[in-house]
Amino acid sequence: MAQITQGVRSILSSPAVYSIFQNLMGAHRFRRRFVDDFVRPFVGCTVLDIGCGPADILAYLPEVNYFGFDISDAYIARANSRFGELGKFQSKALTSTDIEKMPSFDIVLVLGVLHHLDDEVAVGVLRLANQALGPGGRLLTVDPCLELGQNPIARFLIRIDRGQNVRTRTGYTSLASAVFESPRVEVRHNAWIPYTHCFMECTRR
Template structure:
C-alpha cells in the first residue's frame, strides 16, 4: 500500500497561505506554477478558486499526498525540478524553498525563466537570522532572510521587487519557540541536508494531533489573526516574509 502524508493545517501555515492568496487575488491570472508544493493544500485551495497549472516537489511522498488531495483536473502534480517543467506561467509560487538553495540567486533565475514577461513571482521565506532555531536545522535551511537582503537577491536575478511584507504576527511568533522545542534532539549530522530538504515539505511535528489541529485551526477560527497580521506587514516583527516581484522582461 502506498504511504501518504497525513496533512493538517498549522496556525503558521494558515497565516502564510492567507498572505499568499491576498496578493494572488490582486493579479488577473489563472495559470500557476507552484515550486515545492508539498502535500498540495495550496493547489487544492487555488483549484477551488478557478486557478490551474502545475505543482512540483522533490519528495515522492509529498507528490503522492498532493495527487490525493489536489484537483488534478486543474493541476498537474509532478516529482520534478524547475528545469524539468515545460512552458511559462503568469504566476510562479515558491513557498519556503529559497532558504534551501546553496545558490539562491541562480535558483531565482530559474524561476524567472518560468515566469511570463509581466508575470509575478510570489516567495515566502523564513525571516531574520536572529530567529534561527532547531526547526531550521531539521528542515535543512541554509539561512533566514533579512528584508533588504531578499530584495537584493531578487534584483540580482532580474526581478523587480514590488513588495516584501512580514507575516505571522502574533501567532507564528508564539508558535516558533514551540516548534523549536518540539524538535530538539531530532537533528542529526548523519542525515544529509538534501534529505532534510526533501522531507521538509511534508514534515509534521506532532502527527497524532492532526485531527485536533484541523478542528482548532481553520479559516473561521484564524480570521482574527488574518486581520491582525495585516497591521504588521510593514514591520520586521513576523517570523517570515512574503515577497512579490515582477518579471519585467521575457525569458532570462
C-alpha cells in the same frame, strides 16, 4: 539542498505530518491571507509552483491551470492523491527544458523553498521562475526571516527550522535582485504564534 532531515525533524518528510504541523502553526489563516494579499489569482490563470510540497496552496486557489514541481516523491504522491486532476504534479527538479514545454505563467510560486537553498541554487531557481513568467506575470516568494529585535519565540522557531539558509530581509532582497529589477520585499510579524516572514513579489525582467 541544505535541509535537516534527521532526528525529530525527519518526521516532517511525511506529507501527512507536514500538513498537520503546518495547520497547527496557523497555516490555514496564513495561506488565506497570503493568497488574498499577494497572489491575487484569477480564474483560469496559469500557476507554476516550484517546490510545491503536497500542494496545500491549491485548496486556496480558484480554478487555475496549476503545475507543481517538487523533488520529494512522497509529497508529489500526496498532491496527486489529494488534488488529482486539479493540477499537474511532477516529482523532479524543474529545468529550463520543462519550462519550454509548458505555457507561460501568470503566477510563479516559490513558497518556503529559498531558505532550504544556498545562494547559487536559490538564484538558479529564481532564474527559472523569471524564464517561466509571461508578460505581466509575477513571482511570489515567502520564507522565514531573521530580524534584529524580533520576538524571541519567533527567532527560536525559525532557528530550529529544517532549512539551513534562513536569511535576513537584506539577504532575500539580494537574491531576488540578482535576477529581477526592483523586487517588492515585505517583512511581516505574526503575533498569535510568533513568527517572522519575508514576502517578495517580482515581475518578469
